[in-house]
Amino acid sequence: xxxxxxxxxxxxxxxxxxxxxxxxxxxxxxxxxxxxxxxxxxxxxxxxxxxxxxxxxxxxxxxxxxxxxxxxxxxxxxxxxxxxxxxxxxxxxxxxxxxxxxxxxxxxxxxxxxxxxxxxxxxxxxxxxxxxxxxxxxxxxxxxxxxxxxxxxxxxxxxxxx
Numbered sequence: 081x082x083x084x085x086x087x088x089x090x091x092x093x094x095x096x097x098x099x100x101x102x103x104x105x106x107x108x109x110x111x112x113x114x115x116x117x118x119x120x121x122x123x124x125x126x127x128x129x130x131x132x133x134x135x136x137x138x139x140x141x142x143x144x145x146x147x148x149x150x151x152x153x154x155x156x157x158x159x160x161x162x163x164x165x166x167x168x169x170x171x172x173x174x175x176x177x178x179x180x181x182x183x184x185x186x187x188x189x190x191x192x193x194x195x196x197x198x199x200x201x202x203x204x205x206x207x208x209x210x211x212x213x214x215x216x217x218x219x220x221x222x223x224x225x226x227x228x229x230x231x232x233x234x235x236x237x238x239x240x241x242x
Contacts, residue, residue, distance in 0.1 A: 124201035129153050134195045141186035
């Protein structure tokens with residue numbers, strides 16, 4: 081049973097929020113990511129990970145291993161997504177004619193149609209999400225996220241060389 085507070089948050093959420101510093105960037109990013117992902121999937125009908133995977137296939141047929149490298153999703157999860165999307169008729173997997181070890185992946189016509197719908201829903205979701213941001217705030221937020229992304233890439237490269 082979930083207990084609601086006056087603001088609609090659960091007691092568990094209030095406890096977590098009250099025990100973490102409100103200006104803890106890591107906490108804020110993780111919390112935001114969790115809630116955006118959940119709400120986005122509910123609104124758009126597709127998870128952010130599946131949408132990213134489908135978008136990478138718009139360029140045509142690629143190998144499943146190249147697809148795994150191109151997305152920011154765990155390789156095992158990519159395999160599960162690809163299998164499920166194939167069952168749903170959104171993509172097609174075939175063996176490479178010249179190298180039977182390679183699995184090729186491409187969108188089906190149904191997959192292309194669904195992807196267009198998903199992109200439209202993504203745009204609508206983002207518009208609603210950013211309603212209370214000024215253009216200046218939005219630009220500043222995007223710039224800050226790009227800097228953080230660049231820094232995490234630098235940290236990954238640095239840790240590889242050590």
